[in-house]
Amino acid sequence: MTSKQAMPLAGIKVLELGTLIAGPFCARMLGEFGAEVIKVESPQGGDPIRTWRVLKDGTSLWWSVQSRNKKSLTLNMKSEKGREIARQLALEADIIIENYRPGVLEKWGMGYEQLKAINPATIMVRLSGFGQTGPMKDLPGFGAIGESMGGLRYVSGHADRPPVRVGVSIGDSVAALHGVIGAMMALRHRDVTGGRLNGEGQMVDVALYESVFNLMESLVPEYDHAGVVRERTGGALPGIVPxxxxxxxxxxxxxxxxxxxxxxxxxxxxxxxxxxxxxxxxxxxxxxxxxxxxxxxxxxxxxxxxxxxxxxxxxxxxxxxxxxxxSVRDMMTDPQFLAREMFEQHQFADGTPVKLPAISPKLSATPGQTRWIGPALGQHNEEVLQSLGYSAEQIAALKQDGVL
Structure with a gap:
């Protein structure tokens, strides 16, 4: 196995403030290449994705992939003590990833400008439905809405039927990838302007609909110059034959x-x-x-x-x-998938084996690694809080007060 020290993001600290897909997928990829990812979850049930789709012992199988390599810290963000711990972590983090509605972090005293005033090297990746500005910024925005507004749904399906969706949450995932790209560029800029202590951080503003829109090829110039509206064409690729x-x-x-x-x-x-x-x-x-x-x-x-x-x-x-x-059945036995080692064997806490998708992309010198699968809720509370200087007695008091 590749050592943690050999991984490209070893030493980078990431704070994940978000739920479900876009923000967590962004943080997941950073964790797969060595970053220390601390995921903040509500003590009441944690991230909702823990109970999405197919479950094992009450926890989603998806969770084992989406939160691999992450440390789970439960914090009651409705309490000032919980928000104070989150602020401490944010000021120590190299990258903060959040996918709340715009304005939520500002109410908690953790907005980008608020943190930047204390730590100018702060890098914050903000994923939302419509971005941090504009008339729609305060509206709820899920991946399905981003796919629709960004143009993907309109061109998907057959011409004589209503638009269809891709069978996965592609809008959220595409936004997450834009978040990763933005984070890496911001990290590079910070490093060349003085590094963690003196470098310049920045905000990476990712809107789901814009991430989808970014994939839409020649859609805009075709309409603007030729008045062509790309339509649904089933399994064909219009204008490229056969x-x-x-x-x-x-x-x-x-x-x-x-x-x-x-x-x-x-x-x-x-x-x-x-x-x-x-x-x-x-x-x-x-x-x-x-x-x-x-x-x-x-x-x-x-x-x-x-x-x-x-x-x-x-x-x-x-x-x-x-x-x-x-289908996935075809993939699991396909010689190409097997030759490229696209499946990893792991096990749950009770010893039950489970296969996960391997990590992409494949780096020749510093490949990614699954160090552990999705953690139990609050599994790393003591470890994370001790790293901030909290004593066992203080941690026990926080539990008693409902902060953890």
Whole structure:
């Protein structure tokens, strides 16, 4: 196993003030690469994600992934003593990650400007539905709303049906990744302007809808310049031909991306359409777009004669990008996933084994590591408070007062 000292974020302290997905996923990634992450949770039940989806002994299996490598500290943030402990941790932290509604931390005396006045090196990553400014900043914003407002939902699904969602919380996760990127850039800036003691911190303002919007490719210039509104197109990729989902004879779905000029020619030869392979009108993508239905029809007609394994064998031999649409069952036995060691074996406190997804991205010299899976609620109370100088008697008093 990689030692903690070899990990790229070893020595970096992160305070996580947030629940559910966006903020915690952002902190999770920092923890996976060596940061010390202290997650503040309510003593009354903790993060709601602890009881989301499939449970084991009352705790979500998702929790074991989302909170791996984190230290759980329970604090009653409605009490001044709880907020004071959180402020102490915030002033010691290299990075603070929060996903409350704008204004909540300010009410607690822990807003960015308030902390910056004491510690100019403060880096705060703020994830919210609509950002820290603008007329919508105070509205509740979940990932589903960000996906809708950011444009993703509008283009997802089939043209003759209502928009659909991606099967995971993609808006929250994309926002989390923007938070990680922002945190790393802010950390770099702090380091080159004087480091932890004298460097310049900053606020990283991440809005869920803007994170989704950032993925929307050519949406804006196409509308602004050409008046084109990108619409739902099912499994196809509009304007890039051929790239679609087809159905094989055995009822399996296969994605075929033959949209490169040379790839298209190889694809047509592989499916026996020599006429289309040699058609000068189809040599380039702009010509193929005009005959999208014809090309898709030819590919589907070939798929109608093939079972998926045979189709993949033919396309692989022709060096045409193609693939089956995987379920998690497919992933768990796939040679590529296994060769890349994309699953880690761990165990719960009672010794029951559990597999978790391995850590991405893969760094050659300083890879990430799961040091422990999601902790029990308040598991690290004593450890964290002792690091702040609290005695055993003081910790016991805080428990008695309902602060922990």
């Amino acid at each position: 790239s679609n989902t087809y159905t094989t004879r055995d009822g399996e779905n296969i994605v075929i991306a033959g949209n490169g000029d040379a790839i298209f020619k190889r694809l047509m030869l592989a499916i026996g359409r020599i006429d289309m392979a040699g058609d000068p009108e189809l040599e380039r993508n702009d010509g193929r777009v005009k005959r999208t239905e014809e090309i898709d029809g030819a590919i589907q007609a070939w798929c109608d004669t093939m079972e998926i394994d045979s189709a993949l064998t033919v396309l692989k031999a022709a060096d045409v990008p193609a693939g089956k649409i995987y």
